[in-house]
Amino acid sequence: xxxxxxxxxxxxxxxxxxxxxxxxxxxxxxxxxxxxxxxxxxxxxxxxxxxxxxxxxxxxxxxxxxxxxxxxxxxxxxxxxxxxxxxxxxxxxxxxxxxxxx
Amino acid sequence: xxxxxxxxxxxxxxxxxxxxxxxxxxxxxxxxxxxxxxxxxxxxxxxxxxxxxxxxxxxxxxxxxxxxxxxxxxxxxxxxxxxxxxxxxxxxxxxxxxxxxxxxxxxxxxxxxxxxxxxxxxxxxxxxxxxxxxxxxxxxxxxxxxxxxxxxxxxxxxxxxxxxxxxxxxxxxxxxxxxxxxxxxxxxxxxxxxxxxxxxxxxxxxxxxxxxxxxxxxxxxxxxxxxxxxx
Numbered sequence: 001x002x003x004x005x006x007x008x009x010x011x012x013x014x015x016x017x018x019x020x021x022x023x024x025x026x027x028x029x030x031x032x033x034x035x036x037x038x039x040x041x042x043x044x045x046x047x048x049x050x051x052x053x054x055x056x057x058x059x060x061x062x063x064x065x066x067x068x069x070x071x072x073x074x075x076x077x078x079x080x081x082x083x084x085x086x087x088x089x090x091x092x093x094x095x096x097x098x099x100x101x102x
Numbered sequence: 103x104x105x106x107x108x109x110x111x112x113x114x115x116x117x118x119x120x121x122x123x124x125x126x127x128x129x130x131x132x133x134x135x136x137x138x139x140x141x142x143x144x145x146x147x148x149x150x151x152x153x154x155x156x157x158x159x160x161x162x163x164x165x166x167x168x169x170x171x172x173x174x175x176x177x178x179x180x181x182x183x184x185x186x187x188x189x190x191x192x193x194x195x196x197x198x199x200x201x202x203x204x205x206x207x208x209x210x211x212x213x214x215x216x217x218x219x220x221x222x223x224x225x226x227x228x229x230x231x232x233x234x235x236x237x238x239x240x241x242x243x244x245x246x247x248x249x250x251x252x253x254x255x256x257x258x259x260x261x262x263x264x265x266x267x268x269x270x271x272x273x274x275x276x277x278x279x280x281x282x283x284x285x286x287x288x289x290x291x292x293x294x295x296x297x298x299x300x301x302x303x304x305x306x307x308x309x310x311x312x313x314x315x316x317x318x319x320x321x322x323x324x325x326x327x328x329x330x331x332x333x
Contacts, residue, residue, distance in 0.1 A: 003145055004152070006176050010166055011156035013184050019213035021194040022201045035195075036329055037322065040294055041188045044321030046282035047295035048314040049165060049182065051302035052172075053275040067272065074276045078283035087280035088131040088273060095272050 065102050070095030114234045118223070118241030125219040126249045132160045133250060135273045137257015139164050142271050143171025147258045154254045158217060158247065161281060162187040163254075168274055174311035181315055193221040200228040200235065208236055215243030217250075290328040294321045 050071070054063040063071075074091035081087070140150030145167060153163045162183040169179035193216050201209050220243045227238055264270055286292050298321030305313030 002176060003149055003170065006170070006180055007149075007153045007156055007166070010153070010162070010180060010183055011158075013180075014157045014159045014162060014187055014190065015214055017184075017187055017190040018194050018216040019210070020191065021198040022209055022213055022216075025195070025198040033326075035192070037326060038188065038192050040291065040322050040325030040329075041185060041318075042285035043282060043291040043295045044298045044325060045182070045185045045188075045314075045318040046278055046285060047298035047321065048302045048317040049186070050275050050278050050282060051299040051317075052311055052314040053168065053278065055303070055306045067275075070272060070276060071279050074279040075283050078280040082284055084128050084131050084277060084280050088135075088276060091276040091279070092270075092273060095276070096269075099269075 064099075066095050066099035069098040112234075114230070114237040115241040118238040118243075119245050121223050122219065122242040122245035122249075125223065126246065129160070129219065129246075129249070130253060131273075131277060132164070133253030134257040134260050135277055136160065136164050136167070136254050137260055138270055139168045139171070139274055140258060141262075143167050145170065151255055151258060154251055158214065158250065159187055159190075160217070160250070161278070164274060164278075169311055172311060175309075178312045178315065182311075182318075185315070185318060189218075190216065193218075196225055197221070203232040204236060212239060212243075215239075215247060217243075217246060219246055290325060293328060294325040297321055297324050 054067055054071075070091045073094040074087050077087045077090050078084075136154075137151075140147055143150065150167055153166065157163050157166075165186045166179050166183035169182055170176070174182075194213065197212075197216065201212065204212070220239065223242050224235070224239050227235055230238065282295060286295060298317045301317035301320050302314050305316055307313075308316070
């Protein structure tokens, strides 16, 4: 129940963020500093999320060699191809391959 | 003849459908990984899937479900998912002018479908006549909606089919790493990303995964500081 309630509230939140300016704004201007700040939200929170997912739920232990290799591959492939299908297949292949070797 | 003049008019429903179809393909891994994340989280699968129609927001859904499954508090998981979705504020802002020419039912309905791909397709179509813009937007949005509902449901059943021993949970950080890299378009953002990772790592022992919020905020502040040094 608490999970459904959370999802429902998140649905309202997602809608609100997409609707707020479309419904309210007509000719007001967004402060440029706020727009700049919004640009940095993506890199900051995505990076924090990636690291959070690498750390075990119990906290503490550092990612292994295979995890670093997989993430490194993902970063390089994303940089070069910008294609998430290549990112997923190549990085997972490296992750499994290195995990098998070490 | 009437039919001739009709056939000369570009069909924006068809065009929106076809343009969205192309963008569906790179989104397939996210839909499947979401399904895997639901399985992994221990949340009832259809309850987890219900976030697809309710939230219709890929990365935020994956964030919410993954963090809940990892034992984060509801508050921490929800805050993180909201922050992940914060870029939609920018979409809403960018779309506001063109929406002023639309009927109010559409202005209330359109935000529900304002996902990354629909924004990317429609932001360049602001010069279309209002009715054509609406057709294009609805066709693209609904195409993407049907895709997302179907493939996140399929993702629920992909995990059990994969051979045992293949650790598939790593797919989520991999895809997020890909997303992260595509948001970086300057050294400042690269520095911010590395900094946020280091802070998250150092704060790993904070209760219910709240370290990530502190790290994201610290990264954001560093970004704004670096922005000052730009000129």
